[in-house]
Amino acid sequence: MANLLEFFQDWIRDNRLLVMEIIFEGIGRKTIKGRMIKFNQYENSTLIYIDDTKTVEHFMINQIDEITPVE
Structure with a gap:
């Protein structure tokens, strides 16, 4: 988890564009392009x-x- 936290912190700091595959309960998967604004490691949410x-x-x-x- 510590390594993942470093990636998240770097992406937030650099305002990095990300491609994410999100699983929505009852709907399925959806691909989203966006930028991580904040990560809460205690709630495991972003x-x-x-x-x-x-x-x-x-x-x-x-x-x-x-x-x-995204490169």
């Missing part, structure tokens, strides 16, 4: 700014199946 819709969404870490920085 705030993501979604570039396409210009909205901020709250996700639990267990909802994120895959996360990849």
Whole structure:
């Protein structure tokens, strides 16, 4: 988890564009492009700014199946 926390901190600091595959209960998977704004390690949750819709969404870490920085 410590290594993952370092990645999250770097992505937040660098305002890095990320591609995430999110699992929505009852709906399925959805691919989202956005930027991680904040990560709460105690609640295992994150705030993501979604570039396409210009909205901020709250996700639990267990909802994120895959996360990849855009090169």
